[in-house]
Amino acid sequence: MHVLYSSNNIYAFSCRPEVDESSNRGEGIYMEKAVEVTDLKKVFHTKKKKLFRTIEKKEFKAVDGISFDIYKGEIFGLLGPNGAGKTTTIKMITGLLRPTSGYVRVMGIDVDKKPMEALSKIGTVLAGDRSIYWKLTGRENLEYFAALYGCNKNEAKNRAAKILDRLGLAEKADELVEKYSTGMKQKIALGKALIPYAPVVLLDEPTLGLDPQSALNLREIILDIKNEGRTVLLTTHYMEEADFLCDRIAIVDGGKIIALDTPSNLKKSMDDIKLINIEVDNAPEDMLCKIKGLSSIQKVISRYDEERRDYVLNIHHTDSNELIQKVIDCISESGCRILNINVKEPSLEDVFIHLTGKSLKEKVENNETV
Amino acid sequence: MNLKRNLLAAKAAFKISMKIYFRYPLNFILTFFDPVIWLTPFYFMGKSFSSSGTAAGFRSYTGNSDYIGFLVIGYMVTSYINTAFWSLGFSLKNEMMQGVLESNWSAPVNRINLLISKGLFQFVATTFENIITGVVCYFAFGFTINNNILKFLLYLIPGIIAMMGLGIAISALVLIAKDANSIIDFSSSVVSALSGGFFPIRVLPRAIFFVSMLIPLTYINDSSRAILINQTPVMPLKYQFIIIVASMFVFVIVGSGIFYAIEKKCREMGLLSTH
Amino acid sequence: MAVAKKELAQMTRYPTWIIQFIVWPLIFPLIYILSAVGMAGPQKSGLAAFDSVAGTRNYMGFIVIGTMVWMWVNTVMWNFGTFLRDEQMRGTLESNWLCPIKKVDFLIGGASFSMIVSALLTLVSVIEYRFVYGIHFTGSVLSWILSFSVMIPGVYGLGTMFASLVLWVKETGAAVQLVRGSIMILCGITFPAAIMPGWMQFIAKFMPFTFGISATRTIMINGGSILDALADMLICLGEGFIYMIIGRLCFTAVENKVRNSGSLERF
Numbered sequence: 001m002h003v004l005y006s007s008n009n010i011y012a013f014s015c016r017p018e019v020d021e022s023s024n025r026g027e028g029i030y031m032e033k034a035v036e037v038t039d040l041k042k043v044f045h046t047k048k049k050k051l052f053r054t055i056e057k058k059e060f061k062a063v064d065g066i067s068f069d070i071y072k073g074e075i076f077g078l079l080g081p082n083g084a085g086k087t088t089t090i091k092m093i094t095g096l097l098r099p100t101s102g103y104v105r106v107m108g109i110d111v112d113k114k115p116m117e118a119l120s121k122i123g124t125v126l127a128g129d130r131s132i133y134w135k136l137t138g139r140e141n142l143e144y145f146a147a148l149y150g151c152n153k154n155e156a157k158n159r160a161a162k163i164l165d166r167l168g169l170a171e172k173a174d175e176l177v178e179k180y181s182t183g184m185k186q187k188i189a190l191g192k193a194l195i196p197y198a199p200v201v202l203l204d205e206p207t208l209g210l211d212p213q214s215a216l217n218l219r220e221i222i223l224d225i226k227n228e229g230r231t232v233l234l235t236t237h238y239m240e241e242a243d244f245l246c247d248r249i250a251i252v253d254g255g256k257i258i259a260l261d262t263p264s265n266l267k268k269s270m271d272d273i274k275l276i277n278i279e280v281d282n283a284p285e286d287m288l289c290k291i292k293g294l295s296s297i298q299k300v301i302s303r304y305d306e307e308r309r310d311y312v313l314n315i316h317h318t319d320s321n322e323l324i325q326k327v328i329d330c331i332s333e334s335g336c337r338i339l340n341i342n343v344k345e346p347s348l349e350d351v352f353i354h355l356t357g358k359s360l361k362e363k364v365e366n367n368e369t370v
Numbered sequence: 371m372n373l374k375r376n377l378l379a380a381k382a383a384f385k386i387s388m389k390i391y392f393r394y395p396l397n398f399i400l401t402f403f404d405p406v407i408w409l410t411p412f413y414f415m416g417k418s419f420s421s422s423g424t425a426a427g428f429r430s431y432t433g434n435s436d437y438i439g440f441l442v443i444g445y446m447v448t449s450y451i452n453t454a455f456w457s458l459g460f461s462l463k464n465e466m467m468q469g470v471l472e473s474n475w476s477a478p479v480n481r482i483n484l485l486i487s488k489g490l491f492q493f494v495a496t497t498f499e500n501i502i503t504g505v506v507c508y509f510a511f512g513f514t515i516n517n518n519i520l521k522f523l524l525y526l527i528p529g530i531i532a533m534m535g536l537g538i539a540i541s542a543l544v545l546i547a548k549d550a551n552s553i554i555d556f557s558s559s560v561v562s563a564l565s566g567g568f569f570p571i572r573v574l575p576r577a578i579f580f581v582s583m584l585i586p587l588t589y590i591n592d593s594s595r596a597i598l599i600n601q602t603p604v605m606p607l608k609y610q611f612i613i614i615v616a617s618m619f620v621f622v623i624v625g626s627g628i629f630y631a632i633e634k635k636c637r638e639m640g641l642l643s644t645h
Numbered sequence: 646m647a648v649a650k651k652e653l654a655q656m657t658r659y660p661t662w663i664i665q666f667i668v669w670p671l672i673f674p675l676i677y678i679l680s681a682v683g684m685a686g687p688q689k690s691g692l693a694a695f696d697s698v699a700g701t702r703n704y705m706g707f708i709v710i711g712t713m714v715w716m717w718v719n720t721v722m723w724n725f726g727t728f729l730r731d732e733q734m735r736g737t738l739e740s741n742w743l744c745p746i747k748k749v750d751f752l753i754g755g756a757s758f759s760m761i762v763s764a765l766l767t768l769v770s771v772i773e774y775r776f777v778y779g780i781h782f783t784g785s786v787l788s789w790i791l792s793f794s795v796m797i798p799g800v801y802g803l804g805t806m807f808a809s810l811v812l813w814v815k816e817t818g819a820a821v822q823l824v825r826g827s828i829m830i831l832c833g834i835t836f837p838a839a840i841m842p843g844w845m846q847f848i849a850k851f852m853p854f855t856f857g858i859s860a861t862r863t864i865m866i867n868g869g870s871i872l873d874a875l876a877d878m879l880i881c882l883g884e885g886f887i888y889m890i891i892g893r894l895c896f897t898a899v900e901n902k903v904r905n906s907g908s909l910e911r912f
Contacts, residue, residue: 044640091640094476098637116372119478131473135393136386147382148477148484150375156382176393192473396819407826412680414836418698419684419691427686437684556668563676569683 033105034200034231035070035093040102042088042255062088064255065102072199075222075232077246079239079352085255086235087127090204093233094124106200120149123193127205131189134178138169138188141177142195149196163191166221183214190218194225201225203234207241219245239349249348253356266351273298275350276315276324279340280331283311287334291315294326301353310339316354379479383487391495405445405503406510412441412568413511431570432595433602438511440595441568446500447591448567450493450533455558457492458537461485463544472642482538482629489537493530515598522597525611528618529590535621542632546641566591571604586617670770671777674712677835678705678778699837706780706866711834713770714858717763717793718800719825724759725804726811726821760797767793783868791871792861795878795885799853802888809895813902832858853884 042063048056063085070076078086091097093104095115104111104118111118125131132141139160146156164173167187177185186206193201203222207215215238222245225232236242242249243263251259251266259266283302292300296319305312317323324343331338346354392398416425416437425435432440462485465471474484507513540557544550562568564578565587571579582588589610596603603610636642681704685691696702771789774780782789803824810820828834831849833841838849838859849855860874860881871878 042640088640091472096472096476096637096642097640098634116478116480119476122476124473124476126472126476131469133386133390133470134468135390140386140389144382144386145473145477148379148474148479150378150478152378394819396814400819400822403826404822407822407830410830411677411835414830414840415677415680416684418695418836418840419681421691421694425684425686425691427689427691428684430686430688430690431683556672559672559676563672563679568676569679573679573682 032072033069034072034074034107035076035233036105037066037068037089037093038103038105040066040089040092040104041100042085042092042097043100061255063092063099066252066255066257067102068250068257068260070200070231070233072231073226073229074247075226075234075245077242077249078233078235078252079242079249079348080235080252081356084252086252087204088255089252090124090202090233090235094122094202095119120196121198122200122202123196123198124202125189125193125204125206127208132177132185132192135176137174137176138164138180138184138191139173141188142191145192146195149198151195159195159197160191163194166194167191168217183210186210186214186218190221198230200231200233203232205235205237207236207238215241239347239352243348251352251355258355259351263348267346267348269351272318273316273346273350273354274318275344275346276313276317276327277340277342277344278313278315278327278331278338279305279308280311280313281337281339283313283336284334287330287336288313290330290334291327294323294330295319296323299354299357301357314350314353316350375478376480376483379477380483380487380490383484384491387488387491388495391491401499401502402506404499405442405506409438409441409445409507409511413438416441428570431572434600436599436601438507438513439515439599440570440601442503442507442511442513443515443594443598444567444591446503447529447565447587447594448562449496449500449503450530450590451562451565451567451587452558453489453492453496454533454537455540455554455561457496458485458489458534459540459544459554460550461488461492462541463550466545466642475642481633482626485538485541485629486534489534493534516600518597522594525590525593525597525607525614528615529587532586532614532618532621535618535623535625537625539621539625539628542629545636546632561585561587564588586613586621589613666766666769667773670713670716670766671773673716674709674774677708677712681705681708681835695837698840701866703780703866705778706774706782707837707862708835709770709774709778709780710862710865711832711858713767714793714796714832714854714861715825715829715834716770717767718796718803718828718854720763720766721759721800722804722807722824723821724762725808729808729811760800764793782865784864784870788864788871789861792857792864792874792878795860795882796854796857798882798885798889799857800885802885802890802892805892806888806895809892809899812896813899828852828854831855834858851884853881853888856881856884 040063041061044060044062046058046060047054048058066085066089068076078089080086088097092099093106093111095111095118098112106118107121109118109121133144136144142160142163143156146159147153151159160173161170164170167190169184169187169191172180172184177188180188186209190203190206193203206222207218210218219241222232222234234242234245246263248260248262249266250257259269261269288300288302291297291313294317296317297315298318299314299316301314301316303312303314304310315327324341328338328341344350416428419425419427420435425437428437428440429435462471465474475481504513504515540554544554547553564571564574564582565585566582571582571588571592574582583604589605592603592605593607593610593614595601596607681695685695685704692702692704695704699707701707771782775782807820807824810824814820831841831845832838832852832854833849838846838855841849856877860877863869863874863877864871
């Protein structure tokens with residue numbers, strides 16, 4: 001049994017099939033590859049112009065040699081901050097963007113060499129609620145995209161009706177999408193990905209901008225997709241979503257994969273690392289340096305919480321909890337007040353912060369030790 | 371199987387273009403007013419140069435003084451040119467701005483097929499609008515034609531196919547052009563004008579007249595007038611037919627080539643989701 | 646001011662503004678000029694008929710005055726309307742309207758910029774017509790500026806009404822066609838208004854630009870003075886102010902309607 005979290009509130013319990021985690025890569029019951037990404041690179045060239053003359057040329061490596069395989073029937077997550085290369089990777093998998101080098105195979109088909117064949121194996125949801133026609137109804141959108149995947153009129157009608165029902169949109173199916181709420185638009189976009197009954201489903205931030213209940217519903221649907229034997233590639237900002245849904249996660253930063261494993265293995269990698277979270281009223285540089293200077297400190301990450309208007313210090317260390325007193329002393333000597341303190345088990349967010357030095361959601365003052 | 375899928379997709383694309391077209395009712399209603407709005411100034415201009423109901427000056431250029439017939443036919447052919455430049459030419463840019471271009475292109479359908487199907491609807495809509503134009507102009511300006519409709523269609527249909535090829539090329543170029551509006555506005559006006567949409571090309575200085583003769587659309591205008599309102603053509607009709615048919619092949623092949631080249635470039639540069 | 650500055654920055658980032666400024670003023674009237682050449686005939690046999698209605702044989706000058714005014718009105722109106730429409734399509738209209746400014750002021754910011762652009766466009770046009778088409782304009786520069794200036798209130802008023810229409814119907818293209826078409830027909834842009842039937846001439850009298858264009862032609866083509874054109878200019882100015890008031894009322898009404906129906910962000 002697993003608890004479904006959303007924004008730190010417990011909403012429901014749900015059953016999730018247990019993943020065989022005996023192997024490091026979570027291969028276990030998944031043997032056949034649905035998606036193979038091999039040494040994918042994408043370099044963008046930008047030019048700065050002044051009065052029609054090019055004065056500067058820059059190269060930007062959005063994806064810098066990414067390789068991973070997704071096995072049939074698994075939910076694979078791509079996690080990373082903005083600009084990490086997640087969406088660029090997804091677009092290369094769907095052929096919307098040509099890689100500079102490397103290749104992608106979907107169900108054994110090379111995406112660059114046989115794009116139409118590969119695309120027939122993929123259903124896609126792109127980020128944002130503008131990937132569907134606002135001047136069509138929900139039903140018309142789904143029937144149209146069904147036709148693009150080769151469904152005749154009756155098939156398209158039946159599939160659209162089933163999916164609308166499944167998504168809870170049957171009543172609003174004949175209203176123009178421009179009148180839908182954000183959650184409903186996201187559902188139609190997801191419906192567009194489900195309508196071809198493709199073996200691989202790509203979801204780019206599917207729950208972005210949704211309220212907790214809608215996000216929960218969508219996550220249930222994603223699990224159902226997996227239970228049907230389909231393969232899901234998911235990008236998300238929400239750590240708890242990735243932790244709950246994904247069989248394996250690749251953490252992407254700066255266009256590279258910096259970690260790839262099951263959620264529990266990723267958390268285990270932090271076994272030797274202990275965490276202290278301290279809320280303080282101020283975080284001057286000299287105080288942070290003092291804390292960093294203590295022995296056994298691995299990382300000190302400070303971020304400003306706009307809601308509470310205080311600073312949260314994330315301290316990663318390998319010492320015993322006796323270190324806490326030393327940290328408290330450093331803070332008191334700097335004249336700052338401690339508002340809250342807790343010692344916790346590493347979560348996926350902590351793994352992420354430990355590996356990248358950044359939080360997914362907020363900008364972080366990067367004060368990690370080398 | 372591929373053919374079946376592409377036909378289904380074509381039908382679906384045609385259908386949604388039609389649905390979206392009718393969901394902007396003001397655009398449709400405008401069809402009744404547009405010809406009057408555009409042609410009335412020319413009509414009154416013609417009147418101000420006429421005496422006793424005859425435009426003697428105009429007759430010297432075209433063979434008869436039916437300047438309103440000249441203008442209405444020019445308007446109709448220009449509508450097809452505008453469809454090629456704007457409706458078809460801008461369709462991908464519009465989809466990009468609406469955020470649905472990537473959704474369409476991530477489906478396993480030939481992209482030109484999708485474009486042509488949506489474009490085909492636009493041309494069908496233009497044809498329907500031209501019929502309405504003819505009726506409105508009959509009542510507003512006394513516009514009439516003879517009964518050589520079949521012969522006219524024989525010249526028009528390859529001409530429309532040529533314009534679709536042109537539209538495909540423009541739709542691709544517009545994807546990579548910034549501020550495509552200005553470029554298209556300018557280009558479509560120049561092409562419409564130089565192809566004899568609004569005035570007899572014989573009034574042009576020699577060098578520009580020569581340029582007009584190089585534009586295949588000139589022959590669509592000229593042959594239509596010769597066939598429907600008995601005006602004097604610039605060149606025998608059989609030669610004009612050959613030019614129109616040849617340009618049909620050229621525009622379609624070149625247009626498709628440009629489309630595929632630019633589509634590839636867009637995918638390399640990641641431009642599909644930007645505008 | 647901030648809005649005008651933003652608009653200027655955006656415009657100059659697109660190199661095609663050159664086409665708008667330099668090429669378009671030459672090309673646009675050419676269609677009508679060449680049509681007139683066609684109507685006049687190779688021996689100019691139609692010119693006598695034109696002279697009897699228009700009071701001048703200078704059909705080129707006659708046409709370019711009309712088209713200059715039309716381009717000016719059209720540019721401002723287009724900018725008023727598409728300014729809001731573009732923001733709507735981009736999804737940024739609501740963001741802008743959340744700022745603590747009067748919505749009409751937001752519109753005027755965009756309009757002020759387009760007024761300046763249009764004035765420059767007119768200046769470029771006059772220079773081009775003089776040196777490229779060889780059209781001789783009569784009167785002083787001051788009198789030219791005055792004859793154009795009296796049309797400003799009408800342009801603002803019409804632009805505001807047009808922006809209201811766009812906010813309401815959410816489609817620029819059709820609305821632009823209707824309004825610009827009406828001006829083209831009724832205000833004698835490319836033909837003498839006297840050739841129109843009586844009922845159309847009557848309707849034309851309710852458009853300030855009819856009088857504005859007539860005044861401008863008196864000064865710039867027919868060698869008349871400001872006094873000769875004074876009556877036309879005063880009527881143009883008066884009607885223009887009425888248009889401004891109506892425009893403001895329309896905009897406020899539509900703004901309220903749109904807020905009630907929540908359709909600000911929909912395109």
